[in-house]
Amino acid sequence: MHRKKTKLIWRIFPSFLVIILLSLTVEAWYSTNYFKNFFLETAQRELMGRTFLLQDRFAQALYVDGLTPHQIDTLCKTLGEKIQTRITVILHSGVVIGDSFARVETMENHRKRPEIQDALSGGKSVAVRYSDTLDKNMMYIALPIVYSRSDPAVIRTAVSISAIDAKIEAMRNSIALVLLLTTMAAALASLYVSRRITNPVEQMRQEAQAFSMGNLTHRLSYPDTEELAQLAEAMNFMASELNKKIIDARNHSQELEAVHTSMQEGVIAINAQEQIITINKAAAKIFDFSPEILKTKHVLEVARNYDLQVFIKKALATSEPVEDDIVIDRGQRMVLNIHSTALYDTQDKRMGTLIIFRDITRIRLLETMHKDFAANVSHELKTPLTAIKGFIEIILEMMPDNGGALSQDSVAQYGRFLGIIEKNVNRMVSLIDDLLALARLERLKGTDVQFEAHPLAGLIQKAVGFCADRAQARGITVDVHCPEAITGMVDPTLMEQAVFNLVDNAVKYSSDGTSVSIHAEQKGHNIEIQVKDTGPGIDQEHLPKIFNRFYRVDKGRSRDQGGTGLGLAIVKHIVQYHNGRIEVESRRGKGTCFTIIIPGATEKDMVSG
Structure with a gap:
């Protein structure tokens, strides 16, 4: 009170x-x-x-x-x-x-x-x-x-x-009377002096009320007293500086408002209690509300979506940027890419999170159409190509060993042409197999991955076995070092595919008579699988792009080796679905080393497996 x-x-x-x-x-x-x-x-x-x-x-x-x-x-x-x-x-x-x-x-x-x-x-x-x-x-x-x-x-x-x-007593009475009169005179004098002191202060107070009403262009008059004149000067200067700062803040706010309004991406700032601090029109339009009525509301009152709720709690729990895609169904399906950044005040104290919404519904639709197209085309092409391959094999088998009525030169030509056809058909079949595998991985997004605690030694040896004939034919030795005790939570089929693709590439690009090494070891809670070759290596400028689909460092050589340009993209998707990552180190003329890093299996995983 x-x-x-x-x-x-x-x-x-x-x-x-x-x-x-x-x-x-x-x-x-x-x-x-x-x-x-x-x-x-x-x-x-x-x-x-x-x-x-x-x-x-x-x-x-x-x-x-x-x-x-x-x-x-x-x-x-x-x-x-x-x-x-x-x-x-x-x-x-x-x-x-x-x-x-x-x-x-x-x-x-x-x-x-x-x-x-x-x-x-x-x-x-x-x-x-x-x-x-x-x-x-x-x-x-x-x-x-x-x-x-x-x-x-x-x-x-x-x-x-x-x-x-x-x-x-008479004198005392006289003094009392004089005292009374003197006191009255002193009271009047004191009142006069007090008013002389307080009147300028009161006048300044009344004029200062203009500041409190927002009129910062008003200026106080200067009293005759030096101290009050200095105070008036200080308050006038303060009002002037404050007016400048308010104008600057208002201009800055209008600039931000213009930026927010013109942005196609939705922007929402929320505090630690998940209440909306500010929201632009694009974000309000996504949730079909007016921006004015959304401020101070709880964000989940606007968007009752479980995935969004999980994302917001995750974003508020960390100071690192968080990104994810969510689906909102408001009459029609909408796919949003959301990205969060921590918000701090002027004292570097965490005050909330800024969330940016980008409508990627059309992009995802185009990607789906592209993936469906690739899957459908691959499926439709594989059947006739498989038939062609079968007929060519029959023709090759039906040709007489001694040439029959055909001259030796003709037989040789037919054989060479049919061999070229078979090689290209094999390449097209490989391409289609890779397209089907990649399309399946992208379509399922890891939802069909069956994780189990699986020893990696047998898995790696099996993948190496598929490349053994080609390596042996070129005199390439494949050295495998993987302790039997190393066990990972993997989908054996997918991880075997990833290791095979890396080993197959290593054998393809290694020179005859060289070696390829595969080394697996446990490092903390993770497992690292390294596949290292002694091939020509890759220039640094190509390293960020080699996991893109159909990207080839040397297109001519890749075609000669029968590469499809999809092997590393498949490896990347498989590793990501295993909550891991893949790294590459390479220098021109020094070979290339690919490293798969995935979480290892815990004792609990092994028991449940």
């Missing part, structure tokens, strides 16, 4: 007023006490002078003239009336024998009075106390009356200080 704010003037004015009032009160108290003490000291000096004079007079009356107590009392009353002072004479025994204001017969013994005791001790005594006899405050001065060896008597004089108290 916020405490109610008070204005600056009501913080300054009371402070000034309290300080002034406190100062005047202290001054009044000090003045009153000072004057009271001054009056008392003056009265004491006057009374002391009178007492000294009376001391000598009553010493003579008592010890020289030998006056009686009645005469002493009469003398006290006579002198007391003249000098307007109470005079009391007390014997050493404390008996009062004379008093100017009271009857001595009614007065009690004074020996125990403090001033009498001090005087009898030989000193002078001053006391201010209440008199029961006169019922008022009195100032007493007592002096001893000493004569020869007689016991001393005491002369005591007294004056009423009630008059002094009355004067002090």
